[in-house]
Amino acid sequence: MMNAMTLHDFLQNEQQQGHLPDAEFTDLLQSIAESCRQIARAVNRGALTGNMGSLDSENIQGETQKELDVITNTIFLEHNQRSGHFAGMASEEMELPYEIPAEYGNAGKYLLLFDPLDGSSNVNLNAPVGTIFSILSHHGKASPQMADFLQAGDAQVCAGYALYGTSTMLVLTTGFGTHGFTLDEEKQHFVLTHHAMQIPADTQEFAINMSRQKLWDAPVKRYISECLQGAEGPLGKTFNMRWMAAMVAEVHRLLIRGGIFIYPADQELRDKGGKLRLMYEANPMSFLVEQAGGLSTTGDQRMMEVQPGSLHQRVPVIMGARHEVTRLQGYHQPTADAS
Ligand code: FDP
Numbered sequence: 001m002m003n004a005m006t007l008h009d010f011l012q013n014e015q016q017q018g019h020l021p022d023a024e025f026t027d028l029l030q031s032i033a034e035s036c037r038q039i040a041r042a043v044n045r046g047a048l049t050g051n052m053g054s055l056d057s058e059n060i061q062g063e064t065q066k067e068l069d070v071i072t073n074t075i076f077l078e079h080n081q082r083s084g085h086f087a088g089m090a091s092e093e094m095e096l097p098y099e100i101p102a103e104y105g106n107a108g109k110y111l112l113l114f115d116p117l118d119g120s121s122n123v124n125l126n127a128p129v130g131t132i133f134s135i136l137s138h139h140g141k142a143s144p145q146m147a148d149f150l151q152a153g154d155a156q157v158c159a160g161y162a163l164y165g166t167s168t169m170l171v172l173t174t175g176f177g178t179h180g181f182t183l184d185e186e187k188q189h190f191v192l193t194h195h196a197m198q199i200p201a202d203t204q205e206f207a208i209n210m211s212r213q214k215l216w217d218a219p220v221k222r223y224i225s226e227c228l229q230g231a232e233g234p235l236g237k238t239f240n241m242r243w244m245a246a247m248v249a250e251v252h253r254l255l256i257r258g259g260i261f262i263y264p265a266d267q268e269l270r271d272k273g274g275k276l277r278l279m280y281e282a283n284p285m286s287f288l289v290e291q292a293g294g295l296s297t298t299g300d301q302r303m304m305e306v307q308p309g310s311l312h313q314r315v316p317v318i319m320g321a322r323h324e325v326t327r328l329q330g331y332h333q334p335t336a337d338a339s
């Protein structure tokens with residue numbers, strides 16, 4: 001690619017245009033990009049280094065941790081705690097917020113929340129996995145408390161993900177569009193390849209785990225049934241279906257070619273609130289999707305307005321093409337015609 005803009009140059013430009021919260025953000029995001037590059041390498045070398053197995057331990061979600069879950073969590077923590085920009089961090093893999101040791105500088109203005117290895121059941125299959133992150137402002141002292149992290153998605157100053165697929169990509173937003181960068185493996189830096197990504201308002205593609213159909217509530221059953229009726233049904237168009245089993249890959253598809261992604265709360269998941277985590281999965285992805293012209297909701301409420309009650313809270317997720325998300329959200333209204 002001739003004259004491609006590097007992530008570094010892009011961030012400098014954004015800084016000059018006032019699209020970054022402050023001058024230190026270029027360095028902060030370069031540090032995150034570097035940790036994603038290291039994770040890409042760890043994931044890529046997985047089988048060669050014998051790191052593909054499961055551990056005996058469970059994370060706070062009660063899920064069996066894979067060796068790579070723990071390794072990638074450590075990479076992200078260790079790399080970013082040294083940047084000096086963060087007051088604290090929280091991860092899917094740790095029950096409580098992580099306290100940054102004082103010697104690294106723990107008086108930064110930001111909090112970092114992340115899922116180091118999203119879709120980790122894909123690891124052994126050599127299928128896509130990713131890292132998701134969300135950055136919040138922190139106005140308090142060093143050693144932030146749990147309550148400092150519990151900010152609604154609208155308070156995010158930046159969100160992004162890295163996708164470890166056929167190529168490694170970094171996709172991010174600071175509230176001025178959603179932009180994608182591809183890792184140049186030869187030069188080992190990220191290059192702007194997808195400027196101002198857009199999700200078309202209409203779509204003919206949905207993504208949902210169909211094996212849970214009998215557990216869904218009426219609004220989701222109705223919507224998917226209408227999609228499956230195709231051109232002869234009430235939606236008047238034929239739908240395609242995809243399921244990647246990794247949220248990063250699903251959202252990336254929305255940003256590349258559109259669609260709607262749904263992970264509802266169902267009969268089995270209702271007590272937990274849903275499957276996906278609000279603070280480091282649904283919120284950052286919602287920020288990226290909205291910045292690309294899409295919508296994201298729980299069905300009852302715009303995702304980024306949900307006031308979190310706990311760090312590892314789960315939520316139902318409906319996100320993507322504006323018209324289809326609006327339609328399914330409408331089916332959740334008490335007045336919706338159930339036909
Ligand atoms: P995983 O548990 O493998 O990390 O984060 C939860 C998640 O993956 C999402 O990335 C993915 O969309 C979903 O779970 C997959 O769910 P299914 O097991 O129902 O396919």
